[in-house]
Amino acid sequence: xxxxxxxxxxxxxxxxxxxxxxxxxxxxxxxxxxxxxxxxxxxxxxxxxxxxxxxxxxxxxxxxxxxxxxxxxxxxxxxxxxxxxxxxxxxxxxxxxxxxxxxxxxxxxxxxxxxxxxxxxxxxxxxxxxxxxxxxxxxxxxxxxxxxxxxxxxxxxxxxxxxxxxxxxxxxxxxxxxxxxxxxxxxxxxxxxxxxxxxxxxxxxxxxxxx
Numbered sequence: 001x002x003x004x005x006x007x008x009x010x011x012x013x014x015x016x017x018x019x020x021x022x023x024x025x026x027x028x029x030x031x032x033x034x035x036x037x038x039x040x041x042x043x044x045x046x047x048x049x050x051x052x053x054x055x056x057x058x059x060x061x062x063x064x065x066x067x068x069x070x071x072x073x074x075x076x077x078x079x080x081x082x083x084x085x086x087x088x089x090x091x092x093x094x095x096x097x098x099x100x101x102x103x104x105x106x107x108x109x110x111x112x113x114x115x116x117x118x119x120x121x122x123x124x125x126x127x128x129x130x131x132x133x134x135x136x137x138x139x140x141x142x143x144x145x146x147x148x149x150x151x152x153x154x155x156x157x158x159x160x161x162x163x164x165x166x167x168x169x170x171x172x173x174x175x176x177x178x179x180x181x182x183x184x185x186x187x188x189x190x191x192x193x194x195x196x197x198x199x200x201x202x203x204x205x206x207x208x209x210x211x
Contacts, residue, residue: 001185002095002209005040006129006175007031008103008202011047011069021197022164028055030196038190038206042094043073044101046131046202063092070103070130084121088114089130091121095211097182098123102130108138115142122146126180127209131202135172146178149207155187164201175205183210 009031012024032055035043043060048071053062060073063083070090074080082093088110091100100121104114111134118128128146132139136148136157150157150173160175177187190204 002042002097002211003038003040004042004044004099004127004129004177004207004209005035005038005204006044006046006101006131006177006207007204008046008131008175008200009048009052010200010202011049012052013049024052026196027199028052030194030199031055032057033194034190034192034199034204037194038204040206041075041078042099044070044099044129045073046070046101046103063090070101072099072101086117089117089121093123096125097209097211098126100126100128100130102128102132104130104132104134106133108142111138112142115139115144119143119145122180124181127182127207128178128180129176129205129207131175133174135174136176139176139178144178146180149177149179149184149187152179152184153187158189158203160189160203160205162198162201162203164198175202177205177207179209184208185210 015022015024063072084091088104089102157173160173161171185208187207
């Protein structure tokens, strides 16, 4: 099995009030505890900027230092190659599976362009995840040639965005896992704050795949 964590951590510069319950260091300390607990093989971050990267536990290596906002971290010892990146995504191959980490936008022209670029990355054994900023239907309509892992596993849609300013407002599922030629085994959204009121304005999502 290979376990992938996708998490938009919320850019640290948004929460610099040391007295706030969502002060960025407090949130990142909770994130560190969460990663140690769920023990993923691959971590696909969105909005992860230095110095927040210092809170990634030992045992992981950053695939590349080129992309400043959506890096991929992989457990040391796993085989990684074929790295590439763009403004809205970063990709690498981990143990023969193409991992594409997406941080897209909701504007139709951007979303359609990102979908086309993701389609062009597909190798036959692929996983694409991240904060797509739109629900499932627009991505299907844009021609994404991958299948939602949540739909394969019959997991109901959950609201993955935890709006800090309007906590009761629903946005649906805007963080996704999509697969192509690989089999998802389990999926869950992590709502535990690990000692913090909220780790981010997105909930982490976790997927287990057959190798």
